Amino acid sequence: MNENRNTIEIDLRRIFIVLLTRAWIIILVAALIGTAAYGYARTIRPTYSASAQLYVNNNYQDSPGYSSSQLMAAQELADTYIVIMRSREVLKEVQAATGLGYTVADLKNMITASTVNDTEIFQVTVTCHDYTHAAKIANAIAEILPVKSPAIVEGSSVTIVDYAQENPNKIAPSYTKYALGGAVIGGLLTAVILVILELLDTTIHSEEFLNAVYKDYPLLAVIPGTEGSKNGYYKGYYRGYYTAEKKPAEKKSAPASKKSGGEQ
Numbered sequence: 581m582n583e584n585r586n587t588i589e590i591d592l593r594r595i596f597i598v599l600l601t602r603a604w605i606i607i608l609v610a611a612l613i614g615t616a617a618y619g620y621a622r623t624i625r626p627t628y629s630a631s632a633q634l635y636v637n638n639n640y641q642d643s644p645g646y647s648s649s650q651l652m653a654a655q656e657l658a659d660t661y662i663v664i665m666r667s668r669e670v671l672k673e674v675q676a677a678t679g680l681g682y683t684v685a686d687l688k689n690m691i692t693a694s695t696v697n698d699t700e701i702f703q704v705t706v707t708c709h710d711y712t713h714a715a716k717i718a719n720a721i722a723e724i725l726p727v728k729s730p731a732i733v734e735g736s737s738v739t740i741v742d743y744a745q746e747n748p749n750k751i752a753p754s755y756t757k758y759a760l761g762g763a764v765i766g767g768l769l770t771a772v773i774l775v776i777l778e779l780l781d782t783t784i785h786s787e788e789f790l791n792a793v794y795k796d797y798p799l800l801a802v803i804p805g806t807e808g809s810k811n812g813y814y815k816g817y818y819r820g821y822y823t824a825e826k827k828p829a830e831k832k833s834a835p836a837s838k839k840s841g842g843e844q
Contacts, residue, residue: 598778599771606774610767617762618755626750628711632722633741636661636700657736658702662693664732665704665725673728677720680713690717701741711748718744 599606636658664670671684671691682690695702704721708714726738784790787799 594778595775598774602774606767606770609770610763613766614759614763618759621753621755621758624753625709627707627709627752628714628747628749629705629707629751630711630715630718630744630747631703631705632718632744633696633701633703634661634722634725635739635741636702637737637739638700657733658695658700660733661725661729661738662702664729665693665721666691670721670724670728673724674717674720677724678713678716680716682713682717687717690714691721704744706744707751711746715744715746 638657666688668684671687674687675682675684690706690708691704692707693702693704704718706714706718706721708717722740722743726740729736729738787802790799
């Protein structure tokens with residue numbers, strides 16, 4: 581059990597060292613992919629939106645006995661009007677009123693609607709590549725639906741609360757999100773590839789690795805690399821081995837003895 585635990589610790593340390601020593605590769609690839617994602621986002625057509633709000637008026641609200649159940653009925657009527665708004669008959673009239681060249685299917689894909697805070701008010705949002713078209717379509721729906729709906733739903737009506745305004749600020753794409761997303765994905769993929777390559781590497785890089793894996797077998801010797809020595813060192817597995825080469829000692833000449841005086 582301890583051996584398995586030690587092996588796991590060694591592997592985790594090995595992975596950490598690989599990621600740390602090759603962090604520059606991860607950063608470089610993340611920067612390249614992030615830049616590429618940013619460039620791709622710049623080629624996407626911007627998307628804009630415009631919203632109009634309508635109020636569902638339940639005729640029973642005017643009665644003195646108006647209760648919470650009738651309020652819930654009015655809220656359900658808002659959902660009903662949302663379905664009617666997306667019907668083919670209403671969208672055909674919107675298509676004719678706007679004259680922008682969109683098909684009924686195009687209009688249906690552009691339009692979304694939902695109730696506002698569980699009230700009788702619902703909001704119609706149009707998403708389009710042209711912000712003037714988005715506002716024009718949303719306002720056409722807001723004007724056509726109150727006229728069209730009484731013939732379908734009796735005992736209620738729809739009133740315009742707020743018209744859509746042209747908004748030149750795009751809602752998509754977000755250049756920052758594309759760049760950050762690309763950088764994160766690129767960095768993670770690079771890290772995973774580096775870890776996989778390291779785990780598949782069966783090369784013995786040091787004697788510490790042998791000592792850690794084969795604890796019951798002593799390491800008898802280390803063979804240095806076959807490259808020539810330089811200043812007494814041989815290149816081995818990521819380290820040098822000192823050979824303690826010594827230059828032969830130079831012979832020192834004996835100092836000349838002084839001759840005794842009297843010699844001419």
